[in-house]
Amino acid sequence: MNDKHRAAGRGGHGAVLGSKKVKAIAVRGDKRPIIADEVVFKETTERVRGKIKEMSVTSESLPDRGTAFLVDLINEEGGYPTRNFQTSVFSTADRTSGETLRDTLLIKDKGCWGCVIRCGRVTKVPAWSQFSGEGEGPEYETVWALGAQCGVDNLEAVTKAYYICNELGLDGIEMGNLIGLAMELYEKGYMEEEATRGVDLKFGNEQAIVEMTWRTAYRSGLGDDLAEGGVALAKKYKAPELFMGVKGQGIPAYDPRAFQGHGLGYATSNRGGCHLRAYMIAAEVAGEVTGEKIKLDPLKTEGKPKWLKIFQDLYGACDSLIVCKFNTFAVGAAEFAGLLAGATGWRYNAEDVMKIGERIYNLERAFNVREGFKGREEDTLPKRFLEEPIPEGPKKGQVLKLGEMLDEYYELRGWKDGVPTKEKLKELGLERASEDIGV
Amino acid sequence: MAVEVPQGISILEFIREMAEKSNTRLVEETINREGDLRPNIIVLINGRNIVHLDYLNTKLKDRDTVALFPPVGGG
Numbered sequence: 001m002n003d004k005h006r007a008a009g010r011g012g013h014g015a016v017l018g019s020k021k022v023k024a025i026a027v028r029g030d031k032r033p034i035i036a037d038e039v040v041f042k043e044t045t046e047r048v049r050g051k052i053k054e055m056s057v058t059s060e061s062l063p064d065r066g067t068a069f070l071v072d073l074i075n076e077e078g079g080y081p082t083r084n085f086q087t088s089v090f091s092t093a094d095r096t097s098g099e100t101l102r103d104t105l106l107i108k109d110k111g112c113w114g115c116v117i118r119c120g121r122v123t124k125v126p127a128w129s130q131f132s133g134e135g136e137g138p139e140y141e142t143v144w145a146l147g148a149q150c151g152v153d154n155l156e157a158v159t160k161a162y163y164i165c166n167e168l169g170l171d172g173i174e175m176g177n178l179i180g181l182a183m184e185l186y187e188k189g190y191m192e193e194e195a196t197r198g199v200d201l202k203f204g205n206e207q208a209i210v211e212m213t214w215r216t217a218y219r220s221g222l223g224d225d226l227a228e229g230g231v232a233l234a235k236k237y238k239a240p241e242l243f244m245g246v247k248g249q250g251i252p253a254y255d256p257r258a259f260q261g262h263g264l265g266y267a268t269s270n271r272g273g274c275h276l277r278a279y280m281i282a283a284e285v286a287g288e289v290t291g292e293k294i295k296l297d298p299l300k301t302e303g304k305p306k307w308l309k310i311f312q313d314l315y316g317a318c319d320s321l322i323v324c325k326f327n328t329f330a331v332g333a334a335e336f337a338g339l340l341a342g343a344t345g346w347r348y349n350a351e352d353v354m355k356i357g358e359r360i361y362n363l364e365r366a367f368n369v370r371e372g373f374k375g376r377e378e379d380t381l382p383k384r385f386l387e388e389p390i391p392e393g394p395k396k397g398q399v400l401k402l403g404e405m406l407d408e409y410y411e412l413r414g415w416k417d418g419v420p421t422k423e424k425l426k427e428l429g430l431e432r433a434s435e436d437i438g439v
Numbered sequence: 440m441a442v443e444v445p446q447g448i449s450i451l452e453f454i455r456e457m458a459e460k461s462n463t464r465l466v467e468e469t470i471n472r473e474g475d476l477r478p479n480i481i482v483l484i485n486g487r488n489i490v491h492l493d494y495l496n497t498k499l500k501d502r503d504t505v506a507l508f509p510p511v512g513g514g
Contacts, residue, residue: 055479056478056479056480056509060479060509061508061509064509065509069509072506072508072510073481073508076483076486076504076506076508077483077486078486099510285481285488286481287481287488287490293478295488295490295491297488297491299491393486394483394485394486394487394504395486
């Protein structure tokens with residue numbers, strides 16, 4: 001956890017630190033870093049600020065309603081996963097929307113240090129509610145995970161479960177994904193009543209999401225099973241196909257069948273089910289990418305592999321710069337290069353930044369290969385998305401057409417069946433990785 | 440909310456009619472002076488962005504669902 005309510009989240013590295021008995025890392029400083037070229041740095045900063053003001057997502061939607069502004073939009077697009085991705089429209093989604101949050105539980109907005117977008121939500125569930133508490137959020141992903149994913153539309157309950165996640169260091173997305181999975185296992189009879197220890201694990205039960213969060217943190221009762229993760233949970237209850245995850249990590253708040261490019265991103269993400277290695281939704285729904293109005297058709301597969309590589313590379317560089325991805329609605333590699341060059345005095349242009357991102361993505365992939373990643377067979381999605389069409393709503397009938405995109409993606413990446421080739425690694429100056437993985 | 444409009448009306452005409460009926464600044468907030476959609480507005484018809492349909496000329500049919508983002512008119 002960072003700054004109490006933010007998380008360097010997902011993937012389990014918090015658990016790794018915990019296993020090494022690292023409770024906290026405290027940092028304190030009061031000196032301004034030396035900026036190599038103050039003029040370039042300041043000019044680029046001003047340009048970034050201007051573009052942030054120009055784009056609607058960063059100047060209106062996020063500041064006004066926080067990330068949960070996406071609830072209504074994604075639901076209207078027919079891609080809002082509901083009840084463990086059994087369908088993609090949630091009839092009462094507006095009860096947990098960014099608007100509703102703003103109008104009921106919001107105390108004030110908040111920005112991470114130095115941020116002008118200020119998408120953070122300081123919130124409070126009042127004392128008279130059974131779900132009383134205070135903290136920050138919930139965000140879009142957690143509104144979804146603890147909400148629609150579990151069939152729950154009680155914003156106070158969703159918020160309370162989210163507060164508990166933050167206090168106890170649980171990833172909200174995974175927590176909700178797993179509770180939804182447990183609900184489907186229970187409703188379909190894979191999980192017997194005794195296993196739930198009296199929790200009515202039906203979709204829509206708002207008490208269940210709060211209780212299961214506590215139980216998972218303390219490995220109590222059924223929580224002990226959830227704490228093992230989705231693959232183990234689904235396997236234990238004899239329905240491995242019901243865990244909606246990729247490479248062992250739960251898929252987040254966008255149905256891949258509804259957004260072809262975003263779905264390809266899930267399948268090829270180096271860290272499994274993740275919407276942030278490549279937020280294709282920016283192009284396929286929001287229509288604002290690096291300061292331009294770019295609107296890709298979410299139903300089409302053409303051109304998506306090319307765009308996905310761009311997103312993955314840009315985001316790799318963005319993460320490495322420790323810059324918030326929300327900037328990428330408004331600016332891109334050129335501005336990042338300007339800031340980096342200005343701050344460090346090193347020569348960087350946009351192409352250099354994208355190359356850094358490509359190196360990062362390939363190095364991560366090589367690491368995975370070294371640690372046993374099997375390539376193409378793991379760059380996939382649960383059968384539900386490849387074979388079961390969305391049953392209702394605007395995207396009714398859609399499946400993810402992974403087969404139409406994956407080969408082209410590998411070709412663009414210079415990979416063979418999901419594994420970087422010797423030539424590609426050499427081209428990127430990653431010969432050591434090449435040796436490490438034996439290509 | 441359900442609204443009755445003539446069959447085959449375009450989305451642009453629909454927005455104008457809605458503005459008239461509800462007495463709001465809906466048109467000003469969504470359409471600029473050149474008659475184009477304001478850059479920050481998303482219009483979905485049955486979940487499809489009009490950018491992928493016939494833009495402001497897209498004709499509405501019976502039972503179509505129209506959604507405007509960001510929520511305009513203080514709604």
